Amino acid sequence: MxxxxxxxxxxxxxxxxxxxxxxxxxxxxxxxxxxVWQPGADPFEIIVGAILVQNTAWTNVERALDQLRAAGAMSIAVMDRLPAEELEVLIRPSGQYRQKARKLRAFLDLAGAHGGLRELLAVPKDELRTTLLGTWGIGPETADCIVLYASKQPxxxxxxxxxxxxxxxxxxxxxxxxxxxxxxxxxxxxxxxxxxxxxxxxxxxxxxxxxxxxxxxxxxxxxxxxxxxxxxxx
Ligand code: SF4
Known part of the structure; x- marks a missing residue:
């Protein structure tokens, strides 16, 4: 290695x-x-964007992010309580919305299992990347985006x-x-x-x-x- x-x-x-x-x-x-991802950007918003941008253009993601913000759902606590159907409607502009709602759900569960988003993102990068790759709907590019931009590790x-x-x-x-x-x-x-x-x-x-x-x-x-x-x- x-x-x-x-x-x-x-x-x-x-x-x-x-x-x-x-x-x-x-x-x-x-x-x-x-x-689009400035150094001070909210880590959760970065992660949601990294998942929603799969197989679509960023302009479509922006529309979904706007809808999530307008609904007050751009926080891990609020999104965690949203029924799947409501989350699907909000992220619909990003395409493959049912699948992506499941991916977001899988990520929320992962963060919950680690005691919260802050705790998850504090995991050392190699372990974090492996953990993310073991999560449904997260491939290498999305995992690296999360490690680099949300966890700020190389x-x-x-x-x-x-x-x-x-x-x-x-x-x-x-x-x-x-x-x-x-x-x-x-x-x-x-x-x-x-x-x-x-x-x-x-x-x-x-x-x-x-x-x-x-x-x-x-x-x-x-x-x-x-x-x-x-x-x-x-
Ligand atoms: S093909 Fe080469 S020269 Fe042309 S835009 Fe790309 S990097 Fe630049």
């Missing part, structure tokens, strides 16, 4: 310098756009945007590689830093949405085009 996998602080790997150079460029291109989040951007740049284990391979690629190469990793994930999402789009990427506006083997129209 590598240091990254067993929770120790990994030494920067051979790709560390190149990765950091790419991430610095992303920061220069996109930090001004801001991000656990690199990988998503389709991350794979696309780095594969186009000729970095990483390949777009079809397993989640764990990508996670290890970043965690072995970058110093363990929850705040920095939270910003990196946000920057990657912004880059993939605004410039490195799936179809017709806007390479002309990308400051990485000089080092990107996939750049269009160079």
């Amino acid at each position: 590598s240091k990254a996998e067993d929770g120790g602080a990994p030494a920067p790997g051979p790709d560390g310098a190149r990765l950091r150079a790419v991430l610095a460029q992303l920061d220069a291109m996109h930090r001004w756009r801001g991000w 656990s690199f989040v990988v998503d389709a945007y991350t794979k696309r951007v780095f594969s186009r740049l000729g970095l990483g284990p390949g777009e079809d590689a397993a989640y764990g391979s990508w996670k290890h690629f970043f965690e072995a190469a970058l110093p363990s830093d929850a705040e920095a990793w939270a910003a990196y994930h946000a920057l990657l999402v912004l880059h993939a949405k605004h410039l490195c789009r799936k179809r017709a990427p806007l390479c002309g506006g990308c400051s990485l085009r000089g080092v990107c083997p996939s750049a269009f129209g160079r």
